[in-house]
Amino acid sequence: MNALPFDTLKLAKGLEKTGWTPEQASEAARALADCMSSDMATKPDVTALENKMTTGFSILESKIATAIAGVETKIAAAETSAAKWIIGAVFVNSLTVLGGMIAIWQIAHK
Numbered sequence: 001m002n003a004l005p006f007d008t009l010k011l012a013k014g015l016e017k018t019g020w021t022p023e024q025a026s027e028a029a030r031a032l033a034d035c036m037s038s039d040m041a042t043k044p045d046v047t048a049l050e051n052k053m054t055t056g057f058s059i060l061e062s063k064i065a066t067a068i069a070g071v072e073t074k075i076a077a078a079e080t081s082a083a084k085w086i087i088g089a090v091f092v093n094s095l096t097v098l099g100g101m102i103a104i105w106q107i108a109h110k
Contacts, residue, residue: 006033011025011028011029
């Protein structure tokens with residue numbers, strides 16, 4: 001991040017005009033200048049960060065969409081597999097019931 005230009009002398013002179021002592025004015029200006037030095041983000045800093053975040057979010061959205069599509073494919077495959085097993089189980093149960101009915105009918109008609 002870049003330091004912002006700041007006129008400490010102008011601030012100190014302005015503070016002195018309002019009744020501050022020269023020592024108070026210069027210390028206040030120095031303290032404010034220290035606060036505004038290297039840790040202050042500039043508009044280009046914020047724009048660069050915004051661009052990085054936008055790119056990062058786009059990549060993240062793409063990865064999430066790919067992951068969701070994969071999960072949806074696996075769910076569809078599981079549903080198909082479950083349907084096959086259910087149909088098979090119903091068929092086997094139907095045959096078992098039919099076989100039992102035929103056996104009962106044969107015993108009853110002897």
